[in-house]
Amino acid sequence: MMKMLMIVLLLHGVCVLLLSAPTVSAVSLYVSPNHQQFFKGDRYVSLSCVDDGQTADGWTVKRTRGVSTEGCGAAADFRRVNNSFCVLDLSVSSGGSFWCENSSGQKSDEVSIAVSEKQLILEIPALPVNTGSNVTLLCKPRNGSAKKSYFFKDEVKLGDGPEGKLILHNVQQSDEGLYSCSTVIHQSPQSRLKVKEPPPPPPPHTTIMYTPSPSPSPSGNTEPSASSSLRPRSPSVSVLRLFCHLLVFCPYFISTILLLLICCSRK
Ligand SMILES: *[C@@H]1O[C@H](CO)[C@@H](O)[C@H](O)[C@H]1NC(C)=O
Ligand SMILES: *[C@@H]1O[C@H](CO)[C@@H](O)[C@H](O)[C@H]1NC(C)=O
Ligand SMILES: *[C@@H]1O[C@H](CO)[C@@H](O)[C@H](O)[C@H]1NC(C)=O
Ligand SMILES: *[C@@H]1O[C@H](CO)[C@@H](O)[C@H](O)[C@H]1NC(C)=O
Numbered sequence: 001m002m003k004m005l006m007i008v009l010l011l012h013g014v015c016v017l018l019l020s021a022p023t024v025s026a027v028s029l030y031v032s033p034n035h036q037q038f039f040k041g042d043r044y045v046s047l048s049c050v051d052d053g054q055t056a057d058g059w060t061v062k063r064t065r066g067v068s069t070e071g072c073g074a075a076a077d078f079r080r081v082n083n084s085f086c087v088l089d090l091s092v093s094s095g096g097s098f099w100c101e102n103s104s105g106q107k108s109d110e111v112s113i114a115v116s117e118k119q120l121i122l123e124i125p126a127l128p129v130n131t132g133s134n135v136t137l138l139c140k141p142r143n144g145s146a147k148k149s150y151f152f153k154d155e156v157k158l159g160d161g162p163e164g165k166l167i168l169h170n171v172q173q174s175d176e177g178l179y180s181c182s183t184v185i186h187q188s189p190q191s192r193l194k195v196k197e198p199p200p201p202p203p204p205h206t207t208i209m210y211t212p213s214p215s216p217s218p219s220g221n222t223e224p225s226a227s228s229s230l231r232p233r234s235p236s237v238s239v240l241r242l243f244c245h246l247l248v249f250c251p252y253f254i255s256t257i258l259l260l261l262i263c264c265s266r267k
Helices: 002-020 226-230 235-249 251-266
Strands: 027-032 037-039 044-051 059-065 068-071 078-080 085-089 095-102 111-116 120-123 135-141 149-153 156-161 165-168 177-182 191-193
Touching (some): 120 177, 135 149, 135 177, 149 165, 156 165
Antiparallel strands (some): 027 044, 059 095, 120 135
């Protein structure tokens, strides 16, 4: 009897965890140029919300600076260009943290943008890079051409680049961290490099009309695809979530299960 109760409680706990886990949102912030650091006085950065390369309807770019959160268009330096695009005016902006959000409060990952008034910046991708890719870090002075630079990760020297450039080959999760660079006299701000698994391969080419065949399956795919488990709405996960919804949000359902268990164990 106690065991049964424990099991139900455990199940309940697991369900609460499962339901509170963030849902994987496919919508992400698009940043162009794809850098995290800019000089004050540069032109502008375009920001938009995309889902699979398309503009995500119903999503807005938001930012936070210190304690205030603003939607696109709410400040002079954070202007709406059209339905899809927002720009950050680098002649006046001081940057911030940016993300996409829809009216139910669902959020994409955040991207930080720093606008420096100093002499040196590190050009590092704003968006997460795929594992296995090569990432170029550029140490860029405000004026004049790139000079011999030193690169740091988590404040530990990583290497130097005679022409202000360092390439990270075949990046892995372990390359995530806070990067910065310096020249003999100047130092750049720090920015975080994020690394992600590449997206699952696109489905095989399908003809648009008159194909009564079922949706393409990844047959013959020998690679274990880690990302496929992240695909939302696989039927078993939906059933599990439904069950969990019932269990967590419906006390009657719980009491019924408990009663049933008690009855069964009495027999
Ligand atoms: C919105 O503005 C951007 C940047 O100026 C431009 O590239 C894009 O084509 C515009 N989109 C629409 C739908 O007008
Ligand atoms: C916001 O996004 C979430 C996740 O994609 C979705 O389930 C929800 O319906 C969206 N809300 C609106 C109002 O579009
Ligand atoms: C990364 O750089 C190495 C060495 O230059 C090259 O062999 C490899 O093809 C590059 N990988 C990608 C994904 O570009
Ligand atoms: C470089 O930047 C500094 C400070 O912004 C400025 O005073 C100087 O005139 C610029 N040009 C050169 C060549 O140093």
